[in-house]
Amino acid sequence: MDMKRKAPVGILGFPVAPFNSKGDIDEKALSQNIENLVDEGLSAIFTACGSGEFQSLNMAEYKTMVEVAVSSVNKRIPVYTGVGGNISTAVELAQLSQDLGADGYLILPPYLIHGEQEGLFSYFKSIIESTDLNAIVYQRDNAILSLDTLGRLVEFPQVVGFKDGVGNMDLNMELTQFIGNRLEWLNGMPLAEVTMPSYIPLGFTSYSSAISNYIPHISRMFHKALLENDHETADDLLQNIILPINTIRKKKKGYAVSLIKAGMEIVGYPVGNTVRPPVVPVEKEHYQQLEKIVKVAMERYPKNTAIK
Template sequence: MSIKRKAPVGILGFPITPFTINNKVDEQMLEKNIQFLLAEGLEAIFAACAAGEYPSLSKEEYKSIVEVAVSVTGGKVPVYTGVGGNIQTSLELAQISADKGADGYLILPPYLVSGEQAGLADYFKTIAESTNLNAIVYQRDNVYLSISTLAALAKVPQVVGVKDGLGNMELNTLLTQTFKERFSWINGMPLAEVTMPAYVPLGFESYSSAISNYIPHISRKFYNGVLSGDQETVNEIYQYVILPINKIRSQCKGYAVSLIKAGMEIIGIPAGQTVRRPILPVEKEHYAEMETILKNAMDRFPKETSIQSI
């Protein structure tokens, strides 16, 4: 079967992993979360990635999450998974993703040990070539991708996209100008809506949206405003939604995950009972601030159509 060598374009859904009070993966709740994202028109599902607390999952939990994502999505949109960190584990999870019917995976960087560019190229290349699935490489934290590294990866058909979580716009300009349409370019900055207007002129067509887990209609309204040049709408959503949420998110490490679950709970979307350590739940004062922000956001930017029942 021919595989389309193209990364998803648009707003990408990164569902959380809901856990029960006994710290087990709640598969039924995960199904509802993914159904919600599909009903809201997100262009892809990225399961068991950072928002899904990928580093904390056992291999069996990972399998079950991929199975749920592929089953619920039913081919409506592509399903990508998260692999990365330990290369041996990554190769196993890449194969699981292929066996379970995923369309591709996002390769997170290796952590703790920093490698030279040649080593990083081999790391991403080895994982990408281990299956026939599409692969998106992710630069963030201690890993940036040089022109020479991307030149090596450009020779690998499976590598279809580059996700940026560094925010180095000089580097992004060099990379996009050098490789242009060879890769799809994805904004993976924390709360990517904050920076998306700066990324679009460079050729970035997609971003991972944390707030789409609970207010996807506002993320869509914002993105449409960015693409159409509706600066009034962009500024209004910045002022009343994105920047206030980003201010809270910046208060504590781990809020990139736990604040998503708090937002979902406030809106009334099932989010599970806990997060896994070292991530901590949102503090009460920040939770109260989120409640105020989201109430005002929903009043100012009401949903124009009702979502599918979850």
């Protein structure tokens, strides 16, 4: 595969959708979010995806988020978008992403329906064939692919990566063993740092990092420790920062999104603790718990002395 047909590797940045007091996309806050992720050394920006509240965006807002991402990144690293929903909308978003200068897209699960494997193949195929952009297949919820289905999809040169958000390790073992380095393997589990030690041996070296939006140096330290088999550092970060955050994340449905905004607000980014229904904002008690963890992260692992 040439460089054009290569998925980003490493820690992947998923900016949020910041809303202003009128409920509109705050372009300045979004640009700042993206700029910080780029400056912190993340390997790609994935805009208007799950963390960016894809499910609640209208077409104009989606277009704004992609335009801001492409402009802010300015070709320094790849920009991917989220496409999904019903088939016609997904194709429209893929084509819009191409028109706006994105490098590729992440295919989110189809709307509502649990399809058979042939139906899932047709869904992904229709999107992939609609543009020449790189495509990353996202396995989660009602889109769980068999080896045969993924094997058929990798025949399309646009398909450069596979992101797992299910956590079925038997299936992951089968997929990675038989498809191998034809794809980049991305861990897309909620708070992916928690499961990354189990994914590394299977060949998953990249992951989407929610905490990179507010404590990116922790994610970089953790990723480096895993790749270098530095178990002491990895375990220390897990016990003191990552697992405590994950405990809060599991308290409410939707916290996988809203907890990111809470963390960003805690460290001073102007995104607010505002999300769109059905996602709920972080409750005061949980917000205060996150504040304490972030304080530990900054004091125990000062950013200016963290491993780079």
